[in-house]
Amino acid sequence: NVEDIKIEVRAGVYEANEESTFGDIMSNSAVALSTARHSKEHNIIFFRHEMLEKALHDKGISNMFMDSLAKNEFKVYYQPKVDLRTNTLCGCEALSRWYAQRQILPSEFIPILESEGTIKNLDFYVLNVVCKNIRDWLNKGIEPVLISTNFSKLHLSDEHFEEHILSVLKKYEVEPKYLELELTELSDYQYYERLVRFVNTMKNAGLKISIDDFGTGFSSMSLIRNINPDIIKLDKSLIDNVAAGDDKKAKTDRVISRSIIQMAHELEIKVIAEGVETKKQADFLKENECFMAQGFLFDKALEHDEFEKRLINRKYEM
Numbered sequence: 175n176v177e178d179i180k181i182e183v184r185a186g187v188y189e190a191n192e193e194s195t196f197g198d199i200m201s202n203s204a205v206a207l208s209t210a211r212h213s214k215e216h217n218i219i220f221f222r223h224e225m226l227e228k229a230l231h232d233k234g235i236s237n238m239f240m241d242s243l244a245k246n247e248f249k250v251y252y253q254p255k256v257d258l259r260t261n262t263l264c265g266c267e268a269l270s271r272w273y274a275q276r277q278i279l280p281s282e283f284i285p286i287l288e289s290e291g292t293i294k295n296l297d298f299y300v301l302n303v304v305c306k307n308i309r310d311w312l313n314k315g316i317e318p319v320l321i322s323t324n325f326s327k328l329h330l331s332d333e334h335f336e337e338h339i340l341s342v343l344k345k346y347e348v349e350p351k352y353l354e355l356e357l358t359e360l361s362d363y364q365y366y367e368r369l370v371r372f373v374n375t376m377k378n379a380g381l382k383i384s385i386d387d388f389g390t391g392f393s394s395m396s397l398i399r400n401i402n403p404d405i406i407k408l409d410k411s412l413i414d415n416v417a418a419g420d421d422k423k424a425k426t427d428r429v430i431s432r433s434i435i436q437m438a439h440e441l442e443i444k445v446i447a448e449g450v451e452t453k454k455q456a457d458f459l460k461e462n463e464c465f466m467a468q469g470f471l472f473d474k475a476l477e478h479d480e481f482e483k484r485l486i487n488r489k490y491e492m
Contacts (some may be wrong), residue, residue, distance in 0.1 A: 184210040188221040251475035263488035267318040305346035322354035348379030373401040410449025417454035
């Protein structure tokens with residue numbers, strides 16, 4: 175039998191000159207090749223000096239990470255989720271913030287940790303902090319809300335992923351009803367069998383499953399069919415324009431958002447909109463029966479003590 179085999183080639187090119195040393199040629203072409211491997215647009219990349227600067231910066235972030243994690247230089251913040259019918263707190267998302275010699279933004283470190291796989295260490299660090307906080311609030315007599323924590327698809331290569339999550343809950347004596355596991359939209363993830371097995375195990379254990387950035391990838395419908403999530407998050411890019419007037423893009427985004435919300439209701443899946451920044455956006459969501467939202471209209475991500483105040487007084491004045 176003859177099978178077709180698809181081979182993709184990536185190349186990094188360094189244009190040497192008379193002053194270039196052998197070390198320059200090897201290191202700079204390697205930097206260009208690394209850039210080509212991560213490029214979604216080009217298979218052949220020519221070296222530029224800013225690539226070397228970025229490579230050195232990324233290496234610095236990578237070298238700092240594990241030490242910073244051990245020193246607890248990562249802090250967990252909570253971004254509230256609001257019930258638009260009652261303007262009350264109904265959940266939150268746990269987010270990591272890195273404070274070393276300076277504040278390092280998530281947009282700066284998340285892609286680096288994702289590319290090298292150490293994002294998995296951060297995910298479990300956040301889960302441990304969240305479970306510890308939940309236990310502390312329960313001990314104080316403060317009832318927590320449903321807290322979502324983010325997990326990279328890279329965890330799915332670990333056959334014991336589910337056991338690791340449940341062991342953290344057991345360690346802090348936290349009931350699964352307080353936790354929601356938020357998966358990225360997974361538009362490029364091909365191995366549904368492992369994903370389905372993970373989701374089923376977690377749901378059977380009593381945890382909620384949500385899909386982040388829903389509506390931005392081609393596999394959104396496949397995910398709905400295969401894993402039956404409890405919650406989907408409307409991507410911010412869809413929400414940005416729903417109240418922006420009558421131009422074509424705004425109309426298109428309104429139609430797409432309405433369709434996703436209606437489909438979710440018929441499938442008995444909850445919908446939350448992220449990135450809600452204006453009252454007009456909130457009004458659009460309420461009109462279309464999407465009653466959960468998060469965004470700067472209500473709150474930025476709050477540090478522990480500020481969020482604890484929100485847990486005690488859950489009402490928002492709108």
